[in-house]
Amino acid sequence: MKNKNPHWGSSLDDWLKEEGWYEEFNATREKQRIAQQIEAAMKQRKITKKRMAELMKTSRTQVDKLLNPNDGNVTIETLHRAAAVVGKRFEYTLV
Numbered sequence: 356m357k358n359k360n361p362h363w364g365s366s367l368d369d370w371l372k373e374e375g376w377y378e379e380f381n382a383t384r385e386k387q388r389i390a391q392q393i394e395a396a397m398k399q400r401k402i403t404k405k406r407m408a409e410l411m412k413t414s415r416t417q418v419d420k421l422l423n424p425n426d427g428n429v430t431i432e433t434l435h436r437a438a439a440v441v442g443k444r445f446e447y448t449l450v
Contacts, residue, residue, distance in 0.1 A: 387424030389434065389445075394422055396441035410440045 371377040397407060404422075408415045413433070420426045421437055431447070438445035 382427060383424055386427060386429070390422045390424050392443075393437050393441060396443055400441055402441065407437070407440060411436045 368377060371380050397403075402410070404418045405415055408418045411418070411433075413436075417433065418437075421429050421433060431445075434445045
């Protein structure tokens with residue numbers, strides 16, 4: 356008789372938690388979602404990365420970091436400024 360797979364029927368989230376990767380994966384997923392929304396708003400308003408940097412009073416490198424889902428070193432202040440430039444408001448909550 357075969358042994359049952361202990362992961363059979365469990366979710367991806369359960370497996371990521373068991374492996375200790377859930378928090379990192381979830382943070383990257385959320386950062387990717389935010390970056391995609393900012394980038395879409397930039398395209399809608401026809402704002403280039405260079406112009407975005409000028410409007411945010413920051414460097415083009417910082418805008419690249421903002422739009423890179425694998426770079427977690429973006430401050431809340433930066434997210435608020437970026438949202439304001441594209442006519443949006445950045446909101447966050449603890450759940």
